Amino acid sequence: MGKRRTANLQGNVRQRPNGLWECRFYVTEPDGVHRRRVSVYGPTQKEALQKAHEYQVQHSRGLVARPDRRRFGDFAKEVLERHTRGKAANTRRNYARELALALEHLGDIPLQRLTPHDLRRMLDRVSEAYSLRTTAKVLERVRLVLREALALELIHRDPSTAVRLPRASEREKAAQHLEPSQVRVLLEYADASQSPLMALLLRVLVQLGLRKGEALGLQWRDVDFVGATLKVERQYTLQGSKAALGPLKTRAARRLVPIPADLLARLKARYDGLLAEGYTPRGLQGAFVFGLDRPLDINAPNHYLRRLVERIRLEHPDFPQVRIHDLRHTAASLLLARGVDVSLVSERLGHGNVNVTLSIYRHLLSEERQQGVLPLEDLLDGPRHRA
Incomplete structure:
Protein backbone atom coordinates (compact mmCIF):
# COMPACT_ATOMS: atom_id res chain seq x y z
CA MET A 1 0.00 0.00 0.00
CA GLY A 2 1.35 3.43 -0.87
CA LYS A 3 1.99 6.14 1.67
CA ARG A 4 -0.87 8.30 2.94
CA ARG A 5 -0.91 12.00 3.51
CA THR A 6 -3.57 14.31 4.87
CA ALA A 7 -4.65 16.97 2.41
CA ASN A 8 -5.69 20.52 3.15
CA LEU A 9 -9.22 19.60 2.02
CA GLN A 10 -9.73 17.06 4.83
CA GLY A 11 -9.05 14.00 2.69
CA ASN A 12 -6.33 11.43 2.30
CA VAL A 13 -3.81 11.33 -0.51
CA ARG A 14 -1.99 8.12 -1.29
CA GLN A 15 0.00 6.67 -4.12
CA ARG A 16 -1.49 3.47 -5.47
CA PRO A 17 0.55 0.45 -6.62
CA ASN A 18 -0.03 1.41 -10.27
CA GLY A 19 1.71 4.75 -9.67
CA LEU A 20 -1.40 6.98 -9.72
CA TRP A 21 -2.12 9.29 -6.79
CA GLU A 22 -5.55 8.96 -5.21
CA CYS A 23 -7.24 11.64 -3.15
CA ARG A 24 -10.21 10.49 -1.04
CA PHE A 25 -12.64 12.89 0.61
CA TYR A 26 -16.28 13.20 1.61
CA VAL A 27 -18.99 15.48 0.23
CA THR A 28 -22.40 16.22 1.75
CA GLU A 29 -25.43 15.27 -0.32
CA PRO A 30 -28.08 17.91 -1.18
CA ASP A 31 -30.28 16.65 1.69
CA GLY A 32 -27.67 18.09 4.10
CA VAL A 33 -27.53 14.81 6.07
CA HIS A 34 -25.91 12.05 4.10
CA ARG A 35 -22.29 12.07 3.04
CA ARG A 36 -20.64 10.32 0.13
CA ARG A 37 -17.00 9.35 -0.31
CA VAL A 38 -15.34 10.42 -3.53
CA SER A 39 -11.99 9.42 -5.05
CA VAL A 40 -10.15 11.34 -7.74
CA TYR A 41 -6.87 10.38 -9.39
CA GLY A 42 -3.87 12.08 -10.90
CA PRO A 43 -0.39 11.20 -12.14
CA THR A 44 1.13 13.37 -9.39
CA GLN A 45 0.14 14.24 -5.85
CA LYS A 46 -0.32 17.87 -6.84
CA GLU A 47 -2.70 17.05 -9.70
CA ALA A 48 -4.75 14.70 -7.53
CA LEU A 49 -5.16 17.46 -4.94
CA GLN A 50 -6.05 19.97 -7.64
CA LYS A 51 -8.74 17.66 -9.06
CA ALA A 52 -10.14 17.12 -5.57
CA HIS A 53 -10.33 20.87 -4.99
CA GLU A 54 -12.07 21.44 -8.37
CA TYR A 55 -14.55 18.67 -7.60
CA GLN A 56 -15.46 20.18 -4.25
CA VAL A 57 -15.95 23.62 -5.79
CA GLN A 58 -18.18 22.18 -8.52
CA HIS A 59 -20.13 20.15 -5.96
CA SER A 60 -20.72 23.21 -3.78
CA ARG A 61 -22.18 25.00 -6.81
CA GLY A 62 -24.50 22.10 -7.58
CA LEU A 63 -22.68 21.26 -10.80
CA VAL A 64 -21.83 17.65 -10.02
CA ALA A 65 -24.42 15.06 -10.96
CA ARG A 66 -25.32 12.31 -8.52
CA PRO A 67 -23.51 9.07 -9.50
CA ASP A 68 -25.53 6.98 -11.95
CA ARG A 69 -24.19 3.75 -13.42
CA ARG A 70 -26.56 3.56 -16.37
CA ARG A 71 -25.04 3.30 -19.81
CA GLU A 81 -39.97 5.37 -25.41
CA ARG A 82 -41.24 8.42 -23.51
CA HIS A 83 -40.70 10.91 -26.32
CA THR A 84 -42.31 8.87 -29.12
CA ARG A 85 -45.31 7.66 -27.13
CA GLY A 86 -48.44 8.59 -29.08
CA LYS A 87 -46.55 9.55 -32.26
CA ALA A 88 -47.17 8.01 -35.68
CA ALA A 89 -45.65 4.59 -36.33
CA ASN A 90 -43.37 5.95 -39.06
CA THR A 91 -42.06 8.66 -36.74
CA ARG A 92 -41.28 6.09 -34.04
CA ARG A 93 -39.45 3.91 -36.54
CA ASN A 94 -37.42 6.83 -37.88
CA TYR A 95 -36.40 7.95 -34.39
CA ALA A 96 -35.45 4.40 -33.41
CA ARG A 97 -33.43 3.85 -36.59
CA GLU A 98 -31.54 7.14 -36.28
CA LEU A 99 -30.79 6.63 -32.59
CA ALA A 100 -29.65 3.05 -33.29
CA LEU A 101 -26.91 4.41 -35.57
CA ALA A 102 -25.54 6.36 -32.59
CA LEU A 103 -25.91 3.50 -30.13
CA GLU A 104 -23.69 1.30 -32.30
CA HIS A 105 -20.79 3.49 -31.12
CA LEU A 106 -22.04 5.03 -27.86
CA GLY A 107 -24.40 2.47 -26.35
CA ASP A 108 -21.92 0.88 -23.92
CA ILE A 109 -20.40 4.14 -22.65
CA PRO A 110 -21.59 5.19 -19.16
CA LEU A 111 -23.94 8.17 -19.51
CA GLN A 112 -21.91 10.31 -17.09
CA ARG A 113 -18.62 9.57 -18.88
CA LEU A 114 -19.74 10.52 -22.38
CA THR A 115 -17.40 13.16 -23.84
CA PRO A 116 -17.48 15.48 -26.86
CA HIS A 117 -14.70 13.36 -28.33
CA ASP A 118 -16.93 10.26 -28.16
CA LEU A 119 -19.66 12.12 -30.02
CA ARG A 120 -17.30 13.51 -32.63
CA ARG A 121 -15.89 10.05 -33.34
CA MET A 122 -19.40 8.58 -33.59
CA LEU A 123 -20.54 11.24 -36.07
CA ASP A 124 -17.44 10.76 -38.20
CA ARG A 125 -18.14 7.03 -38.44
CA VAL A 126 -21.81 7.53 -39.25
CA SER A 127 -21.00 10.10 -41.94
CA GLU A 128 -18.71 7.59 -43.66
CA ALA A 129 -21.69 5.35 -44.45
CA TYR A 130 -24.63 7.79 -44.50
CA SER A 131 -25.52 11.21 -45.88
CA LEU A 132 -24.93 14.40 -43.94
CA ARG A 133 -28.68 14.80 -43.59
CA THR A 134 -28.90 11.42 -41.83
CA THR A 135 -25.88 12.28 -39.71
CA ALA A 136 -27.60 15.51 -38.63
CA LYS A 137 -30.71 13.53 -37.65
CA VAL A 138 -28.55 11.17 -35.57
CA LEU A 139 -27.08 14.15 -33.74
CA GLU A 140 -30.60 15.50 -33.11
CA ARG A 141 -31.63 12.23 -31.46
CA VAL A 142 -28.52 12.16 -29.28
CA ARG A 143 -29.15 15.75 -28.20
CA LEU A 144 -32.71 14.85 -27.28
CA VAL A 145 -31.38 12.20 -24.90
CA LEU A 146 -28.71 14.45 -23.41
CA ARG A 147 -31.14 17.35 -22.87
CA GLU A 148 -33.35 15.08 -20.80
CA ALA A 149 -30.35 13.78 -18.85
CA LEU A 150 -29.37 17.38 -18.14
CA ALA A 151 -32.91 18.29 -17.06
CA LEU A 152 -32.99 15.31 -14.69
CA GLU A 153 -29.57 16.36 -13.29
CA LEU A 154 -27.96 13.07 -14.31
CA ILE A 155 -25.21 15.04 -16.05
CA HIS A 156 -23.97 18.55 -15.25
CA ARG A 157 -23.18 19.53 -18.84
CA ASP A 158 -24.28 18.53 -22.33
CA PRO A 159 -21.24 17.21 -24.26
CA SER A 160 -23.04 17.64 -27.59
CA THR A 161 -22.86 21.45 -27.34
CA ALA A 162 -19.19 21.24 -28.31
CA VAL A 163 -19.95 19.22 -31.46
CA ARG A 164 -20.77 20.90 -34.75
CA LEU A 165 -21.78 19.63 -38.18
CA PRO A 166 -21.11 21.52 -41.43
CA ARG A 167 -23.40 24.49 -41.99
CA ALA A 168 -26.41 24.08 -44.24
CA SER A 169 -24.57 25.75 -47.13
CA GLU A 170 -21.79 23.17 -46.82
CA ARG A 171 -24.11 20.16 -46.68
CA GLU A 172 -25.59 18.29 -49.58
CA LYS A 173 -28.86 19.74 -50.77
CA ALA A 174 -31.59 17.64 -49.15
CA ALA A 175 -34.45 19.22 -51.10
CA GLN A 176 -35.04 21.56 -54.01
CA HIS A 177 -37.86 23.65 -55.38
CA LEU A 178 -39.04 24.50 -58.86
CA GLU A 179 -39.07 28.00 -60.24
CA PRO A 180 -42.44 29.38 -61.47
CA SER A 181 -41.54 28.76 -65.14
CA GLN A 182 -40.60 25.16 -64.30
CA VAL A 183 -43.88 24.63 -62.44
CA ARG A 184 -45.76 25.76 -65.56
CA VAL A 185 -43.83 23.29 -67.72
CA LEU A 186 -44.41 20.45 -65.26
CA LEU A 187 -48.16 21.02 -65.08
CA GLU A 188 -48.52 21.50 -68.84
CA TYR A 189 -46.90 18.12 -69.46
CA ALA A 190 -48.99 16.55 -66.68
CA ASP A 191 -52.24 17.89 -68.17
CA ALA A 192 -51.20 16.48 -71.55
CA SER A 193 -50.43 13.05 -70.09
CA GLN A 194 -52.78 10.06 -70.12
CA SER A 195 -53.43 10.28 -66.37
CA PRO A 196 -55.63 13.27 -65.46
CA LEU A 197 -55.94 11.94 -61.88
CA MET A 198 -52.17 12.06 -61.42
CA ALA A 199 -52.06 15.52 -62.97
CA LEU A 200 -54.64 16.65 -60.40
CA LEU A 201 -52.56 15.11 -57.61
CA LEU A 202 -49.48 17.07 -58.73
CA ARG A 203 -51.53 20.28 -58.63
CA VAL A 204 -52.72 19.55 -55.10
CA LEU A 205 -49.15 18.96 -53.95
CA VAL A 206 -47.65 22.01 -55.62
CA GLN A 207 -50.50 24.40 -54.74
CA LEU A 208 -51.37 23.28 -51.22
CA GLY A 209 -48.01 21.98 -50.00
CA LEU A 210 -49.43 18.69 -48.71
CA ARG A 211 -47.22 15.71 -47.99
CA LYS A 212 -47.76 12.82 -50.39
CA GLY A 213 -49.30 10.67 -47.66
CA GLU A 214 -51.68 13.49 -46.67
CA ALA A 215 -52.87 13.88 -50.26
CA LEU A 216 -53.41 10.14 -50.72
CA GLY A 217 -55.39 10.04 -47.48
CA LEU A 218 -57.86 12.72 -48.62
CA GLN A 219 -61.52 11.75 -48.86
CA TRP A 220 -64.26 13.71 -50.60
CA ARG A 221 -65.86 14.54 -47.26
CA ASP A 222 -62.69 16.55 -46.50
CA VAL A 223 -63.37 18.92 -49.41
CA ASP A 224 -65.72 21.83 -48.73
CA PHE A 225 -66.71 23.21 -52.12
CA VAL A 226 -68.78 26.01 -50.58
CA GLY A 227 -66.15 27.22 -48.12
CA ALA A 228 -63.28 26.45 -50.54
CA THR A 229 -61.32 24.61 -47.85
CA LEU A 230 -59.78 21.20 -47.41
CA LYS A 231 -59.36 19.32 -44.11
CA VAL A 232 -56.16 17.35 -43.56
CA GLU A 233 -56.98 14.66 -41.00
CA ARG A 234 -55.12 11.47 -41.94
CA GLN A 235 -52.30 10.14 -44.08
CA TYR A 236 -51.65 7.05 -46.17
CA THR A 237 -48.08 5.90 -45.56
CA LEU A 238 -45.95 2.82 -45.19
CA GLN A 239 -46.51 1.15 -41.83
CA GLY A 240 -43.51 -1.16 -41.82
CA SER A 241 -43.60 -2.89 -45.21
CA LYS A 242 -47.31 -2.30 -45.87
CA ALA A 243 -49.14 0.92 -46.71
CA ALA A 244 -52.07 1.87 -44.48
CA LEU A 245 -54.06 4.82 -43.23
CA GLY A 246 -52.74 6.32 -40.03
CA PRO A 247 -52.56 9.44 -37.89
CA LEU A 248 -50.80 12.55 -39.11
CA LYS A 249 -47.13 13.19 -38.48
CA THR A 250 -47.74 15.82 -35.78
CA ARG A 251 -50.69 17.46 -34.05
CA ALA A 252 -50.08 20.64 -36.06
CA ALA A 253 -50.43 18.65 -39.28
CA ARG A 254 -54.18 18.42 -38.63
CA ARG A 255 -55.27 21.61 -40.37
CA LEU A 256 -57.76 23.40 -42.61
CA VAL A 257 -56.20 24.54 -45.90
CA PRO A 258 -57.82 27.13 -48.23
CA ILE A 259 -58.17 25.96 -51.83
CA PRO A 260 -57.33 28.40 -54.67
CA ALA A 261 -60.19 28.98 -57.11
CA ASP A 262 -58.50 27.29 -60.09
CA LEU A 263 -57.71 24.14 -58.10
CA LEU A 264 -61.21 24.12 -56.55
CA ALA A 265 -62.69 24.14 -60.06
CA ARG A 266 -60.59 21.14 -61.08
CA LEU A 267 -61.58 19.22 -57.95
CA LYS A 268 -65.25 20.06 -58.58
CA ALA A 269 -64.95 18.85 -62.18
CA ARG A 270 -63.51 15.55 -60.92
CA TYR A 271 -66.33 15.23 -58.36
CA ASP A 272 -69.05 16.04 -60.90
CA GLY A 273 -67.53 13.50 -63.28
CA LEU A 274 -67.88 10.78 -60.64
CA LEU A 275 -71.51 11.77 -60.07
CA ALA A 276 -72.08 11.48 -63.82
CA GLU A 277 -70.66 7.96 -63.70
CA GLY A 278 -73.36 6.94 -61.22
CA TYR A 279 -71.84 7.61 -57.82
CA THR A 280 -74.05 9.33 -55.24
CA PRO A 281 -72.98 12.24 -53.01
CA ARG A 282 -73.51 10.05 -49.96
CA GLY A 283 -71.49 7.20 -51.46
CA LEU A 284 -68.60 9.55 -52.24
CA GLN A 285 -68.31 10.89 -48.70
CA GLY A 286 -65.99 8.06 -47.62
CA ALA A 287 -64.35 7.65 -51.03
CA PHE A 288 -60.77 8.75 -51.57
CA VAL A 289 -60.10 11.71 -53.81
CA PHE A 290 -57.20 9.81 -55.36
CA GLY A 291 -58.37 6.23 -55.59
CA LEU A 292 -62.06 5.95 -54.60
CA ASP A 293 -62.48 2.68 -52.61
CA ARG A 294 -58.84 2.77 -51.51
CA PRO A 295 -55.98 5.20 -52.06
CA LEU A 296 -53.70 4.93 -55.06
CA ASP A 297 -50.65 2.72 -54.72
CA ILE A 298 -48.27 4.60 -52.45
CA ASN A 299 -45.43 4.46 -55.00
CA ALA A 300 -47.55 5.40 -58.02
CA PRO A 301 -47.03 9.21 -57.69
CA ASN A 302 -43.26 8.75 -57.51
CA HIS A 303 -43.19 6.56 -60.62
CA TYR A 304 -45.51 8.92 -62.50
CA LEU A 305 -43.40 11.99 -61.69
CA ARG A 306 -40.17 10.21 -62.64
CA ARG A 307 -41.57 9.23 -66.06
CA LEU A 308 -43.04 12.70 -66.54
CA VAL A 309 -39.70 14.39 -65.81
CA GLU A 310 -37.96 12.03 -68.24
CA ARG A 311 -40.32 13.19 -70.99
CA ILE A 312 -39.84 16.84 -70.06
CA ARG A 313 -36.05 16.54 -70.13
CA LEU A 314 -36.16 15.32 -73.73
CA GLU A 315 -37.17 18.87 -74.73
CA HIS A 316 -35.89 20.73 -71.67
CA PRO A 317 -32.53 19.13 -70.74
CA ASP A 318 -31.99 21.59 -67.87
CA PHE A 319 -35.19 20.61 -66.08
CA PRO A 320 -34.25 19.35 -62.59
CA GLN A 321 -34.72 15.78 -61.38
CA VAL A 322 -37.41 16.62 -58.85
CA ARG A 323 -38.97 14.23 -56.35
CA ILE A 324 -42.55 14.16 -55.08
CA HIS A 325 -41.56 15.79 -51.79
CA ASP A 326 -39.88 18.61 -53.72
CA LEU A 327 -43.35 19.75 -54.79
CA ARG A 328 -44.16 20.50 -51.14
CA HIS A 329 -41.01 22.62 -50.95
CA THR A 330 -42.04 24.30 -54.18
CA ALA A 331 -45.43 25.25 -52.71
CA ALA A 332 -43.74 26.85 -49.69
CA SER A 333 -41.16 28.60 -51.84
CA LEU A 334 -43.81 30.11 -54.13
CA LEU A 335 -45.73 31.46 -51.14
CA LEU A 336 -42.64 32.96 -49.52
CA ALA A 337 -41.52 34.48 -52.82
CA ARG A 338 -44.89 36.24 -53.05
CA GLY A 339 -44.35 37.79 -49.63
CA VAL A 340 -46.78 35.59 -47.67
CA ASP A 341 -45.99 35.80 -43.94
CA VAL A 342 -43.82 32.92 -42.76
CA SER A 343 -46.21 32.14 -39.88
CA LEU A 344 -49.03 31.62 -42.40
CA VAL A 345 -46.79 29.43 -44.55
CA SER A 346 -45.92 27.40 -41.46
CA GLU A 347 -49.63 26.92 -40.71
CA ARG A 348 -50.39 25.89 -44.31
CA LEU A 349 -47.60 23.28 -44.26
CA GLY A 350 -48.64 21.88 -40.89
CA HIS A 351 -45.32 22.56 -39.20
CA GLY A 352 -45.19 22.26 -35.41
CA ASN A 353 -44.03 25.88 -35.10
CA VAL A 354 -42.64 28.67 -37.23
CA ASN A 355 -39.05 27.81 -36.25
CA VAL A 356 -39.33 24.59 -38.28
CA THR A 357 -40.31 26.61 -41.33
CA LEU A 358 -37.53 29.12 -40.76
CA SER A 359 -34.90 26.39 -40.43
CA ILE A 360 -35.93 24.84 -43.77
CA TYR A 361 -36.53 28.00 -45.82
CA ARG A 362 -34.15 30.47 -44.20
CA HIS A 363 -32.13 30.69 -47.42
CA LEU A 364 -35.23 31.82 -49.36
CA LEU A 365 -36.03 34.48 -46.80
CA SER A 366 -32.44 35.71 -47.01
CA GLU A 367 -32.78 36.04 -50.78
CA GLU A 368 -36.01 38.04 -50.39
CA ARG A 369 -34.43 40.34 -47.83
CA GLN A 370 -31.50 40.94 -50.17
CA GLN A 371 -33.91 41.99 -52.94
CA GLY A 372 -35.13 44.77 -50.65
CA VAL A 373 -31.67 46.41 -50.56
CA LEU A 374 -31.97 49.24 -53.09
CA PRO A 375 -29.61 52.07 -54.04
CA LEU A 376 -30.61 55.57 -52.86
CA GLU A 377 -31.38 56.65 -56.43
CA ASP A 378 -33.91 53.83 -56.85
CA LEU A 379 -35.58 54.72 -53.57
CA LEU A 380 -35.78 58.41 -54.45
CA ASP A 381 -36.90 57.86 -58.04
CA GLY A 382 -39.57 55.32 -57.15
CA PRO A 383 -43.31 56.02 -57.42
CA ARG A 384 -44.54 58.74 -55.09
CA HIS A 385 -47.63 58.42 -52.95
CA ARG A 386 -49.71 61.36 -51.81
CA ALA A 387 -50.41 61.59 -48.11
Missing part, protein backbone atom coordinates in the same frame (compact mmCIF):
# COMPACT_ATOMS: atom_id res chain seq x y z
CA PHE A 72 -25.97 5.79 -22.50
CA GLY A 73 -27.77 3.12 -24.53
CA ASP A 74 -30.06 2.08 -21.68
CA PHE A 75 -31.01 5.65 -20.82
CA ALA A 76 -31.47 6.54 -24.51
CA LYS A 77 -34.02 3.76 -24.95
CA GLU A 78 -35.98 5.05 -21.95
CA VAL A 79 -36.04 8.56 -23.40
CA LEU A 80 -37.02 7.28 -26.85
